[in-house]
Amino acid sequence: MSTLTISGGFAGQTAVDHAPKEVPAGGCTMTPSAEAAKETKMEKSASLPVTEPGIAWSELLNGAARLVLPPLLGMLLLVGVWYVATLGGGPIPGPLAVWDAAAVLFADPFYNNGPNDLGIGWNVLASLERVGIGFGLAALVGIPLGFMLGRFAFLSSMINPLISLLRPVSPLAWLPIGLLVFQKADPAATWTIFICSIWPMIMNTAQGVQRVPQDYLNVARVLDLSEWKVVTRILFPAVLPYMLTGIRLSIGTAWLVIVAAEMLTGGVGIGFWVWDEWNNLKVEHIIIAIFIIGIVGLLLEQALILLAKKLTKESS
Amino acid sequence: MEKFVQIENVGQTFDTKKGKFVALRDIDLTLKQGEFVALIGHSGCGKSTLLNLIAGLTKPTSGVLLCDGREIAGPGPERAVVFQNHSLLPWLTCFENIYLAVERVFSQKEGKPKLKARTQAAIELVALGHAAHKYPHEISGGMKQRVGIARALSMEPKVLLMDEPFGALDALTRARLQDELMKICEKTQATVVMVTHDVDEAVLLSDRIVMMTNGPAATIGEILEVNLPRPRARLELAHDSAYIDCRAAVLEFLYEKQAHVEKQAA
Numbered sequence: 368m369s370t371l372t373i374s375g376g377f378a379g380q381t382a383v384d385h386a387p388k389e390v391p392a393g394g395c396t397m398t399p400s401a402e403a404a405k406e407t408k409m410e411k412s413a414s415l416p417v418t419e420p421g422i423a424w425s426e427l428l429n430g431a432a433r434l435v436l437p438p439l440l441g442m443l444l445l446v447g448v449w450y451v452a453t454l455g456g457g458p459i460p461g462p463l464a465v466w467d468a469a470a471v472l473f474a475d476p477f478y479n480n481g482p483n484d485l486g487i488g489w490n491v492l493a494s495l496e497r498v499g500i501g502f503g504l505a506a507l508v509g510i511p512l513g514f515m516l517g518r519f520a521f522l523s524s525m526i527n528p529l530i531s532l533l534r535p536v537s538p539l540a541w542l543p544i545g546l547l548v549f550q551k552a553d554p555a556a557t558w559t560i561f562i563c564s565i566w567p568m569i570m571n572t573a574q575g576v577q578r579v580p581q582d583y584l585n586v587a588r589v590l591d592l593s594e595w596k597v598v599t600r601i602l603f604p605a606v607l608p609y610m611l612t613g614i615r616l617s618i619g620t621a622w623l624v625i626v627a628a629e630m631l632t633g634g635v636g637i638g639f640w641v642w643d644e645w646n647n648l649k650v651e652h653i654i655i656a657i658f659i660i661g662i663v664g665l666l667l668e669q670a671l672i673l674l675a676k677k678l679t680k681e682s683s
Numbered sequence: 684m685e686k687f688v689q690i691e692n693v694g695q696t697f698d699t700k701k702g703k704f705v706a707l708r709d710i711d712l713t714l715k716q717g718e719f720v721a722l723i724g725h726s727g728c729g730k731s732t733l734l735n736l737i738a739g740l741t742k743p744t745s746g747v748l749l750c751d752g753r754e755i756a757g758p759g760p761e762r763a764v765v766f767q768n769h770s771l772l773p774w775l776t777c778f779e780n781i782y783l784a785v786e787r788v789f790s791q792k793e794g795k796p797k798l799k800a801r802t803q804a805a806i807e808l809v810a811l812g813h814a815a816h817k818y819p820h821e822i823s824g825g826m827k828q829r830v831g832i833a834r835a836l837s838m839e840p841k842v843l844l845m846d847e848p849f850g851a852l853d854a855l856t857r858a859r860l861q862d863e864l865m866k867i868c869e870k871t872q873a874t875v876v877m878v879t880h881d882v883d884e885a886v887l888l889s890d891r892i893v894m895m896t897n898g899p900a901a902t903i904g905e906i907l908e909v910n911l912p913r914p915r916a917r918l919e920l921a922h923d924s925a926y927i928d929c930r931a932a933v934l935e936f937l938y939e940k941q942a943h944v945e946k947q948a949a
Contacts, residue, residue, distance in 0.1 A: 582770040588740060588758040590787045590838075600783060604774040 460651045468651035485635055491659060493635040497553070498621045501560025505617065508561075509568035510610060514602065516569065517576020530566060538563035538624045542631060552632035559628045564617035571616070575609025576602055611675040618671060622664045637663075686749075687874055688714040688737065688842060693746030695732055705900040706732050710746070712893060712903060714842075719868060719875045721885035723933065724895030724904075725941060730878040731846055733895075737876060738764050738844050751841055760788045763835035765845040769827040771819040777830045778815040781805050781837050788838045805837035806830070808867060825856035832864065836871065845877040849884065858917065861887060869914065882937070886929045887917060894936045904941065907932055 446462050453461035460468075476488030516523045541562045545555030583605060587597045629638025637660060644652040695707040707729045714720055722730040735741045736748055739758040748755040750762060758764075763784075771780050782802045789798055806815050809829040814822050819830070828848055835843055849857040861884060868875060879885050885892045889909050896904040909929050911920065920926040 582766060582768060583772060585740060585758075585764070585766065586770050586772065589738060589760070589762075589764045590784050591757075591759050592783075592787055596783070596787070600775070601772065604772070 458650065460654070465651045465654050468649075469655050472652065472655060482635070487637075487640065487655075487659070490635055490637045490640040491663060494625050494629060494637040495663070497557050497629075497636065498560055498618070498625050501557040502564045502618060502621050504557075505561045505564035506568060506614065509565040509613075509617075510572050513569040513572025513610075513613070514576055514598065514606070516573040517606075518602070523573065530569065534566045534570075538620075539627055539631070542628060546632075552634050556625065556628040556632045556636075560621045560625055563624045564621045567616035567620070568610070568613040571609045571613025572606060575606035578609070579605040608675070608679050611671065611678065615668060615671045615675070618667050619664065622660070622667060626660055685715055686713050687716040687718075687751060688712075688876075689747075689749040690733075690737070691747050691749070693733075693736060693743045693748060695729070695736065695741070696744040706898060707736075707902065708900045709902045712906075714874060714876065716874055717872045719877070719888055719890045721889040721892045722876065722878045722895060723880065723882070723885050723892055723937070724901065725897055725937065726880065727898045728895040729898050729901040730895055734764075734844050734846050734876060734878050737842065738762055740764075760784065760838045761841045763838045763840035763843055765828075765831050765835045765843065765848045767847045767850055769819070769824075769831040771827055771830055771834075773819050776816050776818055777806060777811065777822070778802055780819070780830060781834045784834045785837050801837060805833040808836060808870075809833045809863065823856075825852050825860060828852060828860065829863070832860075832867075836867065836873070841874065843873045843875045845875065847878050847880065850880070857881075857884070862917070864888065865913075865915065882930055882933045885933060886911075886926060887915060887920065892929075892933060894933065894941075897941050905936055907936075 450462050453459050472487055476486045478486040479489070512526075516526055538559045542555055542559050545558035546552070549555050549558065579602060583601050587601050592600070625636070626638035626641065629636035630642045633639050633642075637656060641653055641656045644650075644656065690710050690712040693707065693710040694705070697704045697706055710733060712720075722733060724730050732741070736743055737750075737755065739755045739762065755762070771777070772783070775783065782798065785798050785801045785805070789801065793801075803812070803815070806812055809832055811826060811829055811833065814826060814830075819827055822830075828851075832845075832848065835845075849860055852860065865888060867873070877885075877888065886909055892907040892909060893903055894905045894907065895901050907929060911923070911925055911929075
């Protein structure tokens with residue numbers, strides 16, 4: 368996950384680097400001798416059309432190969448090691464057995480044989496729903512709270528010790544409290560997601576607010592803007608990148624935690640499904656679940672990176 | 684109005700880790716309405732500190748500042764500031780940046796179409812009508828500074844405060860903006876305080892040049908009246924004896940009377 372993030376960042380940077388370089392080249396039209404310039408231009412135009420597309424194509428292919436080949440090799444290596452390690456039999460099934468099981472499983476992901484036997488699709492959706500609700504509530508509470516902590520120093524020094532105390536607590540330690548308060552498994556799992564997603568959002572938002580450039584705040588002070596305008600026109604756009612980082616961190620943790628929480632609470636969900644298949648000793652399904660959890664987590668993170676890119680492009 | 688801005692016995696002390704630092708002391712200055720005053724001095728002499736005091740961004744440790752008969756208690760749109768680094772909000776277009784200021788000042792009395800017309804007028808005052816819907820990162824440094832000036836002027840401030848507004852620009856752009864600023868000031872009869880370290884800029888634009896002594900504990904050293912007729916044309920002034928005298932007086936103050944700053948630093 369992290370390598371993808373980094374390469375995305377680099378790609379963005381090079382795009383920015385190129386832009387200014389091209390501007391002076393286009394703007395510099397004051398060549399000392401026009402004839403000389405024409406001559407060189409003609410030479411270039413004679414040779415360029417022949418070679419350029421060829422170069423571009425091979426470069427494009429090269430680039431694509433460099434982008435796709437290493438991850439592909441990594442995957443092959445993983446499957447290869449897995450294959451060799453399970454050749455001699457043992458409790459862990461090999462890749463081929465898992466593939467066969469997956470083919471059966473994904474042939475009908477949305478079957479419904481009563482509440483204790485639902486298709487894999489339903490389980491993933493149930494987990495996503497819990498994450499969505501818990502995470503959404505955390506955003507609703509955490510982001511405004513982060514804004515207030517960043518804006519009011521007194522509040523910040525009042526609340527920060529509490530955050531430092533509660534943040535390192537494993538979210539699962541909150542699960543019994545949730546069970547006790549809500550008397551039901553489902554809201555307790557959602558509560559766990561809420562409590563683990565809220566810290567990164569509070570902290571990143573507060574940090575973003577504190578790092579808003581003094582220039583922008585001076586503009587706000589000179590214009591004597593109302594607090595509402597300060598928040599909507601200056602703080603919110605300035606803090607947005609930090610907020611999105613907080614959201615991205617949160618959703619990563621939330622997806623990590625939901626699997627564990629569902630193992631404990633039972634019901635429907637990918638975490639419960641893993642535990643259920645362990646009780647049924649269907650190890651192929653456990654391995655499939657690991658892949659599903661990984662892929663869904665990756666997709667969630669990539670979606671948020673995309674969203675962040677889109678929003679920050681619009682606002683900067 | 685003879686005493687439009689009054690600065691009386693103002694001092695500014697900052698608390699630093701090494702103890703108290705006296706930035707300004709005994710500042711007494713009165714500005715007339717419609718007057719253009721330049722603050723000049725070596726870096727670190729407290730020019731910007733004084734400007735921030737007039738803006739209300741900081742409060743004086745001693746003394747009092749008045750604007751139009753009222754004590755300056757904090758920043759406000761009647762004392763608009765053009766910042767050194769333009770300080771446009773990057774997520775708003777040029778139009779929206781100015782509109783934010785116009786809306787703040789006039790939205791209680793005027794409707795949206797009127798506010799938009801004001802914004803458009805301000806942007807055309809600095810000849811940027813064509814760039815109204817561009818974002819700050821899409822325009823050049825000089826254009827950004829012009830938007831900053833338009834934003835300040837759009838509020839119809841009593842006093843326009845400019846903190847080295849052209850300091851970061853190349854010489855040609857700077858000259859063009861100075862000419863534009865002179866025209867705008869003539870049109871709007873604005874009262875202007877401008878911090879600068881450019882002697883030619885100070886003489887060309889100002890009615891009076893306030894020369895500051897070196898810090899720490901800087902104060903007003905001399906005040907030079909620039910009695911050149913307006914409108915002023917930079918080319919003609921280059922050979923004007925009064926202009927040359929003024930320029931020489933400022934240079935003399937900076938490099939003879941206050942020259943020891945380099946020695947101190949070295």
